[in-house]
Amino acid sequence: MFLKRISLLQDQVPNYNQYPFNIPAIQVIDQLDLASPVTFFVGENGSGKSTLLEAVADKCGFNSAGGGRNNTYETHAAESVLADYIRLSWMPKVSNGFFMRAESFYHFATHIDELQKEGADAYRSYGGQSLHEQSHGESFLSLFMNRFNGQAIYLLDEPEAALSPQRQLTFLRILHELVQQEECQFIIATHSPILLGYPDAQILSFDGEAIEEISYEETDHYKITKYFLDHREKFLKELLED
């Protein structure tokens, strides 16, 4: 793995009452140690996972709307304010990698189409076909299978968004091969109890007073999903009738 620590430059934070420094989990970051090639960010909606991931992506030099170092294109995505206030500690440093956010993947696909029109063989890295001509889930898997390789860091924001449960398992297989064979590092914000099950991953929860490591079985994703599947009728009766 390459990225070992994310630190917040607390003495330089201009205002703790303003976004992004007003997010509870973010404002108390001192040093966040990454202890495994696969780190998951988990937490409630709005707990700050994307904000931190985007800041890391920006600091890596990746397009904060999605892409690698060479993907320069305009979007409505704002610059990451937080990026100026974090420090990344590497051992060793890698510059290869990719930031994928499900919500702006459409714009990224358009950017690849434009590169192809300009004469570059841009589709080669994405399964030989426009990402717009593949289903949402197929285009995600094309990205993971064809574009991801070599020693690199991959920052993924909810990669499960378009993937069926079966394809999430396929994704885990690709992830495993990239970690084992290419020594890739992943930081993944996710709500998927399937992805979170990846063995030996570090799971960082944004739900407490500080970002802290928790086990798979301690995640709400596991607990709620398990309870739901084990007691579906009772659970829904309580939920819908009370």
Ligand SMILES: Nc1ncnc2c1ncn2[C@@H]1O[C@H](COP(=O)(O)OP(=O)(O)OP(=O)(O)O)[C@@H](O)[C@H]1O
């Ligand atoms: N550009 C912005 N300006 C002001 N507040 C913002 C901005 N972007 C996000 N926020 C707020 O910051 C908080 C954290 O948002 P963020 O997108 O990081 O959450 P998240 O944990 O990734 O959530 P989700 O699981 O829903 O994707 C939220 O309360 C959100 O409303």
